Amino acid sequence: xxxxxxxxxxxxxxxxxxxxxxxxxxxxxxxxxxxxxxxxxxxxxxxxxxxxxxxxxxxxxxxxxxxxxxxxxxxxxxxxxxxxxxxxxxxxxxxxxxxxxxxxxxxxxxxxxxxxxxxxxxxxxxxxxxxxxxxxxxxxxxxxxxxxxxxxxxxxxxxxxxxxxxxxxxxxxxxxxxxxxxxxxxxxxxxxxxxxxxxxxxxxxxxxxxxxxxxxxxxxxxxxxxxxx
Numbered sequence: 001x002x003x004x005x006x007x008x009x010x011x012x013x014x015x016x017x018x019x020x021x022x023x024x025x026x027x028x029x030x031x032x033x034x035x036x037x038x039x040x041x042x043x044x045x046x047x048x049x050x051x052x053x054x055x056x057x058x059x060x061x062x063x064x065x066x067x068x069x070x071x072x073x074x075x076x077x078x079x080x081x082x083x084x085x086x087x088x089x090x091x092x093x094x095x096x097x098x099x100x101x102x103x104x105x106x107x108x109x110x111x112x113x114x115x116x117x118x119x120x121x122x123x124x125x126x127x128x129x130x131x132x133x134x135x136x137x138x139x140x141x142x143x144x145x146x147x148x149x150x151x152x153x154x155x156x157x158x159x160x161x162x163x164x165x166x167x168x169x170x171x172x173x174x175x176x177x178x179x180x181x182x183x184x185x186x187x188x189x190x191x192x193x194x195x196x197x198x199x200x201x202x203x204x205x206x207x208x209x210x211x212x213x214x215x216x217x218x219x220x221x222x223x224x225x226x227x228x229x
Contacts, residue, residue: 041187043180047194050173057166064163067154074150078143080136093136174198185227192220 079086080093087093151157178195182188196216203209 041182041184041190043177043182043187043191043194046173046177046180047190050170050177053166053170053173057163057170060159060162060166064156064159067151067156067159070150070154071147071156074143074147078140078147080139082132082136087136087140090137090140093133093140097133185223189220189224189227192216192223196220 079088081087082093082096085096087096177191178198180187180191182191193216196213199209199216200213
């Protein structure tokens with residue numbers, strides 16, 4: 001499940017400030033239903049809890065973005081070059097000397113044959129070849145140490161764990177909302193709109209799910225119109 005960039009799940013309901021909702025102030029009447037009835041609906045209580053978790057998740061999420069940018073700035077420089085080929089992992093370095101290839105991969109086969117040539121070099125040349133291999137490992141290890149230093153300095157791993165825990169709590173709260181039994185017409189309408197918004201966020205740019213989302217919103221519009229009639 002990924003962070004949604006779609007419109008809020010309560011689209012179509014009265015616009016209320018997220019923090020006001022969490023503080024219990026977002027109890028405006030919906031579709032003619034008294035505010036107290038809306039506030040008492042378990043669906044609204046679950047949505048308020050969800051919004052509170054989202055607010056608490058915003059800080060580690062923002063901090064993680066800053067630390068992640070710093071890591072990526074260092075990581076993009078983690079590359080060594082052997083025989084004109086760029087390599088970013090120790091496995092790639094070793095594979096450069098012990099390549100694998102498919103039976104029909106002519107280009108890779110030619111590279112393999114080319115790399116066999118050092119075996120026919122003199123002992124001195126082979127030693128230099130081995131030194132180049134080790135030097136590539138050493139250089140990549142040095143670059144990885146720089147990345148590890150940035151991770152430690154920014155607290156990246158700790159921030160990432162906090163962010164992941166925050167998102168996990170949000171996802172659990174989303175399921176709590178969907179599993180509530182509405183006690184009011186307003187709660188049922190809000191649950192329909194919430195589910196439509198959640199599906200829209202989970203399946204962006206998906207034509208098939210767009211029909212499902214539209215059907216749910218149409219049902220919410222109908223019930224909202226019936227309640228206010």
